[in-house]
Amino acid sequence: MTYCVGLKLDRGLVFMSDTRTNAGMDSISTFRKMHVWEKPGERVIVLMSAGNLATTQAVVSLLEERSKAPEERSSVVLETPSMYQTARLIGDVVKEVIAHASPTGESADSYFNASFILGGQIKGSPPRLFMIYPEGNFIESTDDTPFFQVGETKYGKPIIVRAYDRTMSFEETVKLLMVSFDSTLKSNLSVGLPLDLLLYENDALAVKLKKRIALDDPYYRTISDGWSNALKLAFKSLPDFPI
């Protein structure tokens, strides 16, 4: 499995993804699930994926035109006129890849499924955040639903639902996502460190921060240990059930 979150703030976009992929319990590997295309001053596009690794890699390869010779390559997502067109393009590629992998005739193709979170900004338009489904269609974030999760989403959702606030700083939002990821890591073996983090500030048209967070990252350790204690204190602060 996988866990990825894309979150929209008043001041920009925040992305976090884990790096574990597994095919069964004894076939565990580390793969980057966050892909970034950047043309400073013109656009930043971030794509995170969950689902069948062959499908998600094929989608990214097609977007990067890896079938062409290296000198002729120019990722198609660097040429789209808008984020909406980018989401549509990626949706079409997802549909094509899944259809190609599926057995012909009537048969479930869920095994090849993959979902994506797409976010970024292209000069002249505001930053946008999309969730792309395996069927190729997509939805955009709104003020009511300002974040998307894909993969193993349930363990880490309650804290985001309660603590998210669109006026948050980047510093606080990274803390929120670290807590959400830590809760997931502690409950599910198929989500694993290191984590990839990307911050994008509105209208910067360049990545603000891109960082890989490993097990020995001191801030991650502070949050992971500190959250256990803080949760226990929070729990203790509530009144016991009167019998």
Add this chain to the structure above:
Amino acid sequence: MTYCVGLKLDRGLVFMSDTRTNAGMDSISTFRKMHVWEKPGERVIVLMSAGNLATTQAVVSLLEERSKAPEERSSVVLETPSMYQTARLIGDVVKEVIAHASPTGESADSYFNASFILGGQIKGSPPRLFMIYPEGNFIESTDDTPFFQVGETKYGKPIIVRAYDRTMSFEETVKLLMVSFDSTLKSNLSVGLPLDLLLYENDALAVKLKKRIALDDPYYRTISDGWSNALKLAFKSLPDFPI
């Protein structure tokens, strides 16, 4: 869906279940998922169920011998010699009910699936807690795995993993389960109030407390509101990510 938790403490057993069942979004009903058989001084047996409602009701009906005339009925679980035998008996009934509902021939029967948490005590043996699978087999709780969840288990697991301690009081344990259920209720529409709560104290051979907790329950409201605030304070107490 459903959410049920059975938890073993040094001092006894605690059970909590929700009451929502749904077949689609517009067919929502309230059904008790906690069933109790009690012969004071001799045995207390608690069964909680998640899964197909027809299956779980059929299992309980068979256990209560509802096919007989009311005056001849005597639940079979009031006659078993041990908790282990009770788990085995219920496992066999589950298997039989699912096999009866399944289409004949090669076909998935997952639609008729149901899982159960069984706990209690029979005079002469210690209290025990089991989880019974749709296949009819079962596992028993140990010191390493002192609680079982069935149904929509993921949202409410992180807080139990972090705050559970086998030496906890009943008062604190009910608080823990309320927080776990509240996190689930806030994230998933298919789990709903009211909640059923049952406390069993070791060697009492009688139910200590059985209570239905409704939306307007003042303690539930205190925990639900208080936990949001306590979580936010806990979150604020951690250091922000340094950029």
